[in-house]
Amino acid sequence: MREAGLGDHAIEAAWPSWWSEELANDASGRAELRFALARRLGLSPRSLVGDRVEFVWNDEALFKNLSVVDAGKRAALTSFGMTVGRSLLRATAPGPSLAGVGATELRDAVLAGREFVDLASLLGTCWALGVPVIHLRVFPLDTKSMHAMVVSSNGRHAILLGRDATYPAPVAFTLAHEIGHAALDHLGEAPALLDMEDPAAAIPRDEQEAQADRYALTLLTGRADPTFETGRERFNAPTLAGAVREAAARYRIEPGTLALCLAYRRRAWPVANAAMRMIYDRPRPVWREVNGIAALQLDWGAITADAAAWLRTVMDTHG
Ligand SMILES: [Zn+2]
Incomplete structure (x- = not known):
């Protein structure tokens, strides 16, 4: 798994708690281990029999502001995010979705009940639209080389935030930018879109990035510039x-x-x-607020106990 690009922390986090060394001599125990790791990390079924680790998703995702991430690491990132995103969507009741929703329309809807568009109201809006949002506390690679990610599945979206802050405003900008990618259908047929660097700090970039920035600024401030x-x-x-x-x-x-x-x-x-x-x-870690809301919003009974345990690990919301 390390050769395939996965980091030690992710492998340790995904390792099932029921595993013990005695099971290593037992064929069905080893098979169970492979299934559990495959489900959590998005490994292809072929990895279950051979010695080579392959991922379910490879080159299908869109990567923005990509610096140095090789194909293997891209596959590890995409497959990890898809697995988490699809579990989140299964545990979230479908809503009207973000597709085609304009930034001004969304801003007006929030301002009908709040003074500002802030992080808390953006999170509430996403969940109300059937779009789960979490902050990742487990990263597939050892370097935290992903700022945020939008996952698409059956016409629905999930948003995974990757980099934390100690004040809500920068996270609100990142979330608004990812909402823009989803609302403007930037994914097209792609299963995921990954912003590798902070969109607020990255040097431009492609037209979709500029559009998502304008969407975020319009949503947060009422003006694109x-x-x-x-x-x-x-x-x-x-x-x-x-x-x-x-x-x-x-x-x-x-x-x-x-x-x-x-x-x-x-x-x-x-x-x-x-x-x-x-x-x-x-100052306080903003991820706690993001994942605290997610833990309350998710319908934990809608997914398997194993999927729920994995999500709680990824969100660091045990107990
Ligand atoms: Zn972006």
């Missing part, structure tokens, strides 16, 4: 935090998102990060 009048040209952290708090209500943009927009214009990331500490109570 946000410029804001704050009456200030220069900022330090306290004045930026103060300016976005004041302007947030006027523009109906979540303060952290507004700070990121201003920072992006001026390439002032350290100031924005320092302002985040003033905008939010305290």
Whole structure:
């Protein structure tokens, strides 16, 4: 499995808890082990008999901002994500879906009941539309070389976030960008689309990436190319935090998102990060909120006990 590109952490995480060394001498025990690993990691049935590990999905997915990931690793990433995404979809009641939903339409729907479009309201909207969203706590490769992923199955979508943050605004942007890929049908016939780098930081890229960015900005801020009048040209952290708090209500943009927009214009990331500490109570791992909501939303009884145990491992939501 290592030769096929899978990382130690993923292999350990997928290894079934019932396995013991005595079973290694038992043919049916070894067969059960192979089945369990294949189900969890998306290995092809051929891997169950031979010595070569093959994946169910290989070159079918779309990779964005791909730096150095070889074909074997692409197959490992895709197959892992497809397996997780399809389990999530089985445990999520179908909804109206994101297909064809415009960014403004979605923004207006959220603003009908909330002051801003923020991470919590985006997560709630996705689940209400039948689109599960989780943060991956197990990665198929040893390097955390994936920012986010959209999985498609039978016309439905699941979104897997890969890189965590300590404040919600950057995660909200990533989620809004992935919502854009799903809503704009960027996957076409592909089973998955993987954003390998942070779409907010990556240097452009293809037209689909630019479209997904515009979708995300329109959804979060109401405009595809946000410029804001704050009456200030220069900022330090306290004045930026103060300016976005004041302007947030006027523009109906979540303060952290507004700070990121201003920072992006001026390439002032350290100031924005320092302002985040003033905008939010305290830094905290955002994945806990994402996966806490997912754990409540998923219909755990709709999937096998083994699939549920694997999802809980991948989401790090045991107990
Ligand atoms: Zn993208």
